[in-house]
Amino acid sequence: MPIISTAGLARTFQTKLGPVQAVRGIDLAVREGEILGFLGPNGAGKTTTLRMLTTLLAPTGGAATVAGCDLATDPAGVRRACGYVAQSGGVDPQITVREELVTQGRLYRLTKTQATERAEELARDLGLTDLLDRKAGALSGGQRRRLDIAMALTHRPKVLFLDEPTTGLDPGSRADLWDLIRRLRDEHGTTVFLTTHYLDEADALSDRLVIVDKGVVVAEGTPSALKLQYGGSIDASLQDTFLAITGRSATQADAAPVAV
Amino acid sequence: MLLHDTALIYGRYLRQSLRSRFALLFGVLMPLLYLLFFGPLLTDLPLGDEGSSWQVLVPGLLLQLGLFGASFAGFSIIIEKGQGVVERMRVTPVSRLALLLGRVLRDATVFVFQAVLLVLAALVMGLRVPLPGVLIGFAFVALLTVSLASLSYALAMKVRTPQEFGPAINAMTMPMMLLSGLMLPMTLGPTWLDVLSHFVPFRYLVDAVRDAYIGSYATAHMLYGVLVALAFTALAVTVGTRVFRTAGA
Numbered sequence: 001m002p003i004i005s006t007a008g009l010a011r012t013f014q015t016k017l018g019p020v021q022a023v024r025g026i027d028l029a030v031r032e033g034e035i036l037g038f039l040g041p042n043g044a045g046k047t048t049t050l051r052m053l054t055t056l057l058a059p060t061g062g063a064a065t066v067a068g069c070d071l072a073t074d075p076a077g078v079r080r081a082c083g084y085v086a087q088s089g090g091v092d093p094q095i096t097v098r099e100e101l102v103t104q105g106r107l108y109r110l111t112k113t114q115a116t117e118r119a120e121e122l123a124r125d126l127g128l129t130d131l132l133d134r135k136a137g138a139l140s141g142g143q144r145r146r147l148d149i150a151m152a153l154t155h156r157p158k159v160l161f162l163d164e165p166t167t168g169l170d171p172g173s174r175a176d177l178w179d180l181i182r183r184l185r186d187e188h189g190t191t192v193f194l195t196t197h198y199l200d201e202a203d204a205l206s207d208r209l210v211i212v213d214k215g216v217v218v219a220e221g222t223p224s225a226l227k228l229q230y231g232g233s234i235d236a237s238l239q240d241t242f243l244a245i246t247g248r249s250a251t252q253a254d255a256a257p258v259a260v
Numbered sequence: 261m262l263l264h265d266t267a268l269i270y271g272r273y274l275r276q277s278l279r280s281r282f283a284l285l286f287g288v289l290m291p292l293l294y295l296l297f298f299g300p301l302l303t304d305l306p307l308g309d310e311g312s313s314w315q316v317l318v319p320g321l322l323l324q325l326g327l328f329g330a331s332f333a334g335f336s337i338i339i340e341k342g343q344g345v346v347e348r349m350r351v352t353p354v355s356r357l358a359l360l361l362g363r364v365l366r367d368a369t370v371f372v373f374q375a376v377l378l379v380l381a382a383l384v385m386g387l388r389v390p391l392p393g394v395l396i397g398f399a400f401v402a403l404l405t406v407s408l409a410s411l412s413y414a415l416a417m418k419v420r421t422p423q424e425f426g427p428a429i430n431a432m433t434m435p436m437m438l439l440s441g442l443m444l445p446m447t448l449g450p451t452w453l454d455v456l457s458h459f460v461p462f463r464y465l466v467d468a469v470r471d472a473y474i475g476s477y478a479t480a481h482m483l484y485g486v487l488v489a490l491a492f493t494a495l496a497v498t499v500g501t502r503v504f505r506t507a508g509a
């Protein structure tokens with residue numbers, strides 16, 4: 001049984017200019033222990049889908065289950081089963097790493113002692129031990145990301161949702177984060193559902209890709225299968241494959257000018 | 261669970277307040293300036309039937325402290341929304357009501373603390389007031405803070421841009437201040453103004469605290485004040501919780 005499955009999951013926003021269909025109907029099945037790359041152009045509905053699957057946003061159509069819990073009838077179960085790292089992260093820069101981790105543990109109903117132990121364990125696991133008494137605002141970009149992920153792993157979730165986890169990181173920190181994500185899956189069997197705009201990242205990290213455009217799934221498969229099917233050859237770049245699928249050519253008439 | 265979660269959220273935000281001691285003291289500056297530079301103007305004016313002008317002015321300043329302070333409480337959650345802290349907490353099993361209550365109870369603590377400072381300063385300036393009256397005054401400040409802060413957080417969760425928030429709050433607090441007789445009793449004014457001010461809920465709180473400050477506790481003013489304060493608090497917390505439960509965008 002898939003750990004995440006959705007059927008016709010949709011979200012329409014009501015705006016002054018009329019309804020906007022951010023997500024039109026997503027059908028997905030994610031296997032347990034899979035690293036799934038969720039790709040798509042800006043505005044394709046990736047973040048909206050993630051926010052629905054993590055109970056932050058109520059769907060306006062369709063249904064979904066995460067770790068066997070129905071999104072509509074058992075949001076508490078979904079929250080227990082999943083961790084979420086938003087694009088913006090989610091820590092107060094004025095608060096120390098230790099306090100944020102302990103408070104997070106307490107929000108997951110650990111006792112004070114358990115939360116303190118869990119904070120130290122997470123810090124050890126994610127290389128934050130020497131930073132525990134630093135304020136979150138004093139961390140580097142890569143350290144901040146590791147803290148965000150540590151926060152999301154507090155309750156050992158079965159599914160981890162990462163929204164553009166490596167945006168803004170230097171190449172070294174990105175590579176570290178890739179290793180961390182692989183290690184999570186290999187050691188704990190965590191299912192990782194991540195969005196990214198870096199196609200090399202999707203290529204290197206994901207077992208399977210799901211490409212969305214204008215609020216629907218337009219293609220899915222392993223990176224090589226997609227390259228073969230849409231890029232014309234298994235040696236095609238994921239960049240060309242992606243552009244072939246979403247129908248945006250690299251040499252559009254309105255492309256940015258070379259010099260201004 | 262609600263108690264556990266509320267205590268946790270309360271602790272987090274109280275520590276946040278304690279980290280900025282400057283802001284903690286600064287909040288009391290505006291009413292203190294009124295006390296210093298406006299209070300002496302009233303000393304010899306016959307404002308109330310009983311008691312000194314300080315017993316009329318200080319209750320107004322206490323509620324002014326709550327009105328302006330608590331109405332702007334939502335600013336902090338606008339910042340936290342930007343940092344992603346609000347969503348990060350809403351993904352955990354934490355009680356939605358606790359996310360609101362922990363914050364507003366912190367605000368009530370801060371403003372009662374500032375109210376104590378204000379009353380101490382007023383005592384030095386010449387205020388004389390019975391102790392039960394002072395305590396009743398603090399209770400009203402606490403209720404007012406809880407209700408206004410709840411509404412402020414609810415509005416802050418709803419506004420699209422931080423730039424909208426300040427003007428919206430100003431547009432609501434200024435008329436409320438002027439029409440509730442915070443500064444001077446409305447009974448001094450023309451009848452139409454007095455009648456109009458009865459449509460502003462604060463009017464009843466101000467009257468009740470003024471009664472408490474002259475030692476009359478079993479009055480119609482007190483009854484209406486308590487009823488309005490409790491009803492307003494219940495309404496505001498209900499609205500706030502609903503917004504915290506469903507907040508999407």
